[in-house]
Amino acid sequence: MAKPAHRSYSRYARQAAELLGLMIRNARIERGITVADVAERAGLSRGLVHRIEKGEMGSSVGAAFEVAVIVGLRLFEAEPTTLTRHLSMERDKLSLLPQSARTGTTKVKDDF
Amino acid sequence: MAKPAHRSYSRYARQAAELLGLMIRNARIERGITVADVAERAGLSRGLVHRIEKGEMGSSVGAAFEVAVIVGLRLFEAEPTTLTRHLSMERDKLSLLPQSARTGTTKVKDDF
DNA sequence: GAGGTATGCCTCATTCATGGACCATTTTAG
DNA sequence: CTAAAATGGTCCATGAATGAGGCATACCTC
Numbered sequence: 001m002a003k004p005a006h007r008s009y010s011r012y013a014r015q016a017a018e019l020l021g022l023m024i025r026n027a028r029i030e031r032g033i034t035v036a037d038v039a040e041r042a043g044l045s046r047g048l049v050h051r052i053e054k055g056e057m058g059s060s061v062g063a064a065f066e067v068a069v070i071v072g073l074r075l076f077e078a079e080p081t082t083l084t085r086h087l088s089m090e091r092d093k094l095s096l097l098p099q100s101a102r103t104g105t106t107k108v109k110d111d112f
Numbered sequence: 113m114a115k116p117a118h119r120s121y122s123r124y125a126r127q128a129a130e131l132l133g134l135m136i137r138n139a140r141i142e143r144g145i146t147v148a149d150v151a152e153r154a155g156l157s158r159g160l161v162h163r164i165e166k167g168e169m170g171s172s173v174g175a176a177f178e179v180a181v182i183v184g185l186r187l188f189e190a191e192p193t194t195l196t197r198h199l200s201m202e203r204d205k206l207s208l209l210p211q212s213a214r215t216g217t218t219k220v221k222d223d224f
Numbered sequence: 225g226a227g228g229t230a231t232g233c234c235t236c237a238t239t240c241a242t243g244g245a246c247c248a249t250t251t252t253a254g
Numbered sequence: 255c256t257a258a259a260a261t262g263g264t265c266c267a268t269g270a271a272t273g274a275g276g277c278a279t280a281c282c283t284c
Binding site: 044045046047048051056058059060063 | 240241242243244
């Protein structure tokens with residue numbers, strides 16, 4: 001015991017989580033699905049789905065995103081179809097940055 | 113052994129998590145911040161930040177969003193400023209749906 | 225080249241989230 | 255209105271995520 005351990009989150013992070021939760025709930029209600037329904041489809045407990053909708057910071061990304069997908073929410077303004085494209089875009093971007101970053105030394109391994 | 117326990121996630125959920133991780137990493141590198149730096153600022157361990165960037169489903173929403181905010185990522189296509197607005201929008205939406213949903217009974221409390 | 229830093233990844237102890245049961249309240253259906 | 259369902263919330267055991275440390279590699283600076 002004697003462990004405060006409470007994480008301190010920034011306001012934006014909290015709001016983002018809350019927003020995600022609300023979007024999920026709204027999407028779910030619009031589709032006329034019950035929490036229990038979503039929980040079953042996601043393979044999660046009702047309690048967890050409920051906490052996700054409440055925007056609790058402790059829920060796992062996996063659970064939250066799974067629920068979001070189930071209620072038909074589009075994550076990151078990307079439809080499932082374009083999600084893959086976004087992914088490769090980010091991947092390409094990544095393979096470019098590491099080396100160069102900002103130093104334009106163009107250090108090629110031509111020491112042969 | 114004898115405990116598979118592995119959660120089964122949908123493809124989209126996994127991709128979304130991976131995308132978030134890549135976006136975070138790209139944003140971080142573009143800003144020239146180190147993982148250790150981000151970890152310290154977020155009050156998290158390097159290992160966790162690393163896992164978040166890898167898009168692991170187990171990380172908590174709080175940690176992931178906190179990191180995202182720190183590297184200056186815009187969550188849900190919303191800038192910090194508009195996040196609040198999005199929030200109230202979703203809240204309003206919610207207070208409208210529950211009762212009516214699709215039944216247009218327009219049950220007003222005019223029973224006075 | 226050498227030296228320093230950042231990253232990637234592993235293991236393990238501790239802490240915390242999760243599932244499940246239960247109950248109160250609200251909402252829907254009849 | 256009453257009955258049934260859905261939601262919101264609590265408590266607890268247990269499994270899982272986290273933090274810490276260490277180590278190998280990749281990278282940048284000089």
